[in-house]
Amino acid sequence: MNIERLKREFGKVYDDHVDKIYRFIYIKVNSKEVAEDLTADTFVQTWGLVKVYARHNEKVRNYNALLYGVARNLVTDYYRTKREGIVPLESVQLASSAGLEEKAMINSDLSLVMKGISQLKDDYQNVLIWYYLDELTVSEIADLLDKSENNTRVIIHR
Numbered sequence: 001m002n003i004e005r006l007k008r009e010f011g012k013v014y015d016d017h018v019d020k021i022y023r024f025i026y027i028k029v030n031s032k033e034v035a036e037d038l039t040a041d042t043f044v045q046t047w048g049l050v051k052v053y054a055r056h057n058e059k060v061r062n063y064n065a066l067l068y069g070v071a072r073n074l075v076t077d078y079y080r081t082k083r084e085g086i087v088p089l090e091s092v093q094l095a096s097s098a099g100l101e102e103k104a105m106i107n108s109d110l111s112l113v114m115k116g117i118s119q120l121k122d123d124y125q126n127v128l129i130w131y132y133l134d135e136l137t138v139s140e141i142a143d144l145l146d147k148s149e150n151n152t153r154v155i156i157h158r
Contacts, residue, residue, distance in 0.1 A: 006054055013063050014043055020134045021071050027129060028075045038078060042071045064136065065143045072126070127155050 021042055026035035046067055053060055060066055117125055123145065130136045130144065142152040 003054075006050065010047055010050055013067075017063065017067055018043070021067055023133065024068065024126075024129055025071055025075060027125075029078060034078065038071065038074045041074055042067060045070050045074070062140075062143050064140055068126075068130070068144050124155060124158070127152070131156055 018039065022035055022039045025038045025042070026032070029035055029038065046063075049066065049070075050060055117128060120128070127141060127145070130141050131138075136144075138149050138152050138156070141156075142149045145152060145155075147155075
């Protein structure tokens with residue numbers, strides 16, 4: 001196990017995925033501070049798993065699946081300890097450089113969309129985030145959900 005090579009590889013994985021993982025977690029917890037903490041925890045736990053894989057001379061085949069799996073588990077644990085439900089998505093604000101009038105219109109439309117999304121099951125919320133925001137392919141989402149691509153397409157369509 002070449003730890004320096006592994007560190008460089010994981011550094012690139014971090015750079016490529018940190019924004020997506022943070023956004024995913026933020027949408028779930030609706031708190032900047034909690035999202036930052038859980039994002040950091042996601043990468044710390046994932047690094048630990050990567051080292052375990054390396055000790056067994058194995059390589060992580062799908063960092064997306066591993067990172068989102070760890071992030072989902074951390075969000076679940078967070079709410080278990082808080083004894084709260086998932087925070088509605090209505091309060092997530094859109095970052096935009098548009099004018100005030102345009103921002104108000106976009107936020108109004110966004111709040112309607114987010115209200116609808118917040119009423120969906122967790123898996124459906126995740127699929128929408130991954131497909132439309134993170135722009136993951138159907139194949140990547142199927143891997144994350146451990147479902148077939150056809151089943152994943154049906155979930156996206158629904």
